[in-house]
Amino acid sequence: MVGVYDSGIGGLSVWKELRALMPRQDYVYVADSAHCPYGEKSPEYITGRACAVTDFLIGRGAEAVVVACNTATAAAISYLRSHYTVPFVGMEPAVKPAALASRTGVVGVLATANTFKGSLYHDTVMRYASDIRIVEKVGRGLVEAVERGEVPSELVRRYVEEMTEEGADVIVLGCTHFPFLEKEIARVAGPDVRIINPAPAVARQTARVLRSPEEGGGTAEFYSTGDPSVLMRTAVSIDPELTAEHFHQINIQ
């Protein structure tokens, strides 16, 4: 069983890829929606939440945990890896494929404030994109909108144009909520701008750390620390066979 965790429903964009790659695997998903957004909370707070959720996921039988949240990965992945024995897969800022794909030498990254502050992001930029100009855009307000099930067209337009006007021809989705805005981002950016979602690469990495990626009952259960209704609506749009009994509200302290 694979545990998947995000501050909210964004990690479903990663679960979608996990499920496509390993349909027989079993999944338990936690949306920490009562504490969302994480984007500007302290690293200590986010690490505390990540540990509480990890304990829950391991208690449900997770043999590996996918931290399907760029912000939680930035704040907590080193701590998690040094305090638990299960393998953790985090979100990689997809700066390397973006740098390779760019013809203009300008790449836009759309993420939360905390993701940009993390050493993982800085190390990745130094290693793979030192000769590239990166336009960093904090997508303030986007996570909250996705949590409400909305597409905030005006905000998307503003952030995307601020990147493309600087010459960006590749945009990295540096937050797992943003694939749910991908159509709108692509519409504003136009056909010459490539959009990179790291979720398929994260799914492949998860398959590598599992003992038996192809085995299991193909089940999925979903927990939200907040209102599970948008979680349910979004998950059902990915797997129409899911029913209300797969979704639960819980309190994780």
Ligand code: DGL
């Ligand atoms: N999905 C989270 C991420 O990938 C959103 C963070 C937040 O809650 O602000 O960064």
